[in-house]
Amino acid sequence: MEFQHELIIPDEGFPFKVFLFEGGNGNYVREKHWHTSIEIFAVLAGSLDFFVNKEEYPLKAGEQIIINSNEIHSIHAPEKNQTVVLQIPLKQFENYFTAQRFIRFRGQEETTDKKLTSLIKKLYKTYVDRETGYEFKTMSIFYEIMYILIRDYRVTEAKEKEIRHSRRLDVLSKITTYMREHYKEDLKLSELAATFGYSDAYLSRMFQKYAKINYKTYLQDIRMAYAYRDLLNTDHTISQIALDNGFCSSRGFSGEFQKRYGILPSEMRRQENQKGQKNAIE
Structure with missing residues (x-):
């Protein structure tokens, strides 16, 4: 399987993540990937090309697309665009599952629904x-x-083939969800494997096969994602952010941060504070 699992962290204090699509400048390709969250792309200007389970879905301004949980997709943005992305963790829909952690929305037939696009822009x-x-x-x-998604888009009858396909990826999703709940702890591979009834070697292979990353790096990705969010949304010290998110020391956190982003966390915070609300939609 030549695709990767995407880690999605909700915005601080909210049960979702909303942002401007990173490929807004055009000449951008996001290779095949998947995640457990429901994801909606609302194109406000320009265009995007989506590839979902080998089918192509071109979108233009005023249209949107819903990407379901565990749905393999890629994105091509050949030209400039302004697109708002809303990501909603699967657990927000748990009262409406049609099977074990399974829910589907009509994501490709409804691209001209202007009400949903308008609401996402407003959000x-x-x-x-x-x-x-x-x-x-x-x-x-x-x-x-959420009300519109459940009322107008939810598919109440799912095919068994779809459910089986989703479950294959859902196994790793449950493990990564557990990791996100315990990432501040000293979470060893052997302990995680025992929790889910696997051997160390089997769980390690599972990460390599489905997430295309090793366990240790994935755990650090989770810690870094939460630390990055705290850096931009709190006034906590760098040392406090490091320790609050599972890093052994502020020095180790700063070194890892600079390796990944090419800048020290203190400098990143300063630059982001200066940007203010530059990216807000007029």
């Missing part, structure tokens, strides 16, 4: 503008989106 703008009381407004828009 993003409210979130980044951060006016007084924005938390309540943001959540009210999010719940309206």
